[in-house]
Amino acid sequence: xxTATLPAAAPSPRAIATRxxxxxxxxxxxxxxxxxxxxxxxxxxxxRAGALRERPLSLYLSRASDxxxxxxxxxxxxxxxxxREHSAAGVLYNFCVAGHRQGTGxxxxxxxxxxxxxxxxxxxxxxxxxxxxxxxxxxxxxxPTSPSLAPTAWARxxxxxxxxxxxxxxx
Numbered sequence: 001x002x003t004a005t006l007p008a009a010a011p012s013p014r015a016i017a018t019r020x021x022x023x024x025x026x027x028x029x030x031x032x033x034x035x036x037x038x039x040x041x042x043x044x045x046x047x048r049a050g051a052l053r054e055r056p057l058s059l060y061l062s063r064a065s066d067x068x069x070x071x072x073x074x075x076x077x078x079x080x081x082x083x084r085e086h087s088a089a090g091v092l093y094n095f096c097v098a099g100h101r102q103g104t105g106x107x108x109x110x111x112x113x114x115x116x117x118x119x120x121x122x123x124x125x126x127x128x129x130x131x132x133x134x135x136x137x138x139x140x141x142x143x144p145t146s147p148s149l150a151p152t153a154w155a156r157x158x159x160x161x162x163x164x165x166x167x168x169x170x171x
Contacts, residue, residue, distance in 0.1 A: 025073060026070050026071060026072050026073070026078060026079075026101075026106060026109075027070070027071050028068055028069070028070050028071075028109050028110055028113045029068070029069060029071065030065070030067070030068060030069075031064045031065070031066075031067035031068065031069045031080070032064065033064050033065070034064075035060075035064055035067075035069065035077065036057060036060035036061035036062075036064050037057065037060070037061075038077045039060040039064065039067055039069070039077065039080055039094075040055075040057050040060045042077050042078070042079075042080055042096060042098065043055070043060075043080070043094060043096055045099070046096045050131070051096070051131065051132065052094060052096060053159065053162070055094065063082065063084070066082040066083055066084050066093075067080050067081070067082045067094070068080065068081050068082075068083070068110055068113045068114055068117065070097070070101070070106045070109065070110055078097065078098040078100075078101045078106065079096065079097040079098060079101060079106045079107065079110050080094060080095070080096060080110070081094070081095045081096075081110040081111065081113075081114050082094045082095075083114045083117055083118060083126075084154075085121060085123065086151030086153065086154055087151065088122070088123060088124045088125070089123060089124065089125045089126070089127060089150070089151050090114075090118045090121070090123040090125070090126045090127070091126070091127050091128065091150070091151060091154045092111075092114055092126055092127070092128040093128070093129075095107070095110070095111075095128070097110070107136050108136065108140070111136065111137075111140055112140075114126070115140075115171065118171055119171050123171060124170065124171060125168055125169065125170050125171065126142075126168065126169045126171060127145070127150040127151065127154065127166060127167070127168050128142065128166075128167050128168075129158055129164035129165065129166050129167070130164060130165055130167065131162050131163060131164050131165075134165060134167055137167050137169075138167070140169070141169045141170075142167040142168060142169040143167060143168060143169070144165060144166070144167055145166050145167060145168040146166065147166045149168065150166055150168070
């Protein structure tokens, strides 16, 4: 999983404050089984930018139940984060927020919803991998960790050419 942030010029603090104040409401909920195409479409700009690994539509369709989504009032999906269970640990992956929603708190709300879902399923630890700075994860209690401490199958699936950093958080 990668923290997906599209490359862009850094907005001014005033622009961020304006965006937060003017941002319409959104809801966070589990993805519906038929939302695979929307999840793939939301993720595609981040795949093109190299922030997310490319995944086939079949994965989004078969694993839609892994995803939490942020939905705008008009029904548009503007953010997503997937949580996959591996024994007593969980893995967060495919985390992205539409560019016009970054800086509005949407990513933090998705992350907190994932924490609640993981606790409800008695997961003791969450893992993720990021090729970016991981700032959002670090602000929410994640720390760098060794891939050897992560679920084996997931750690083996990481692409070494992406140079991802593995992070973990106890729940």
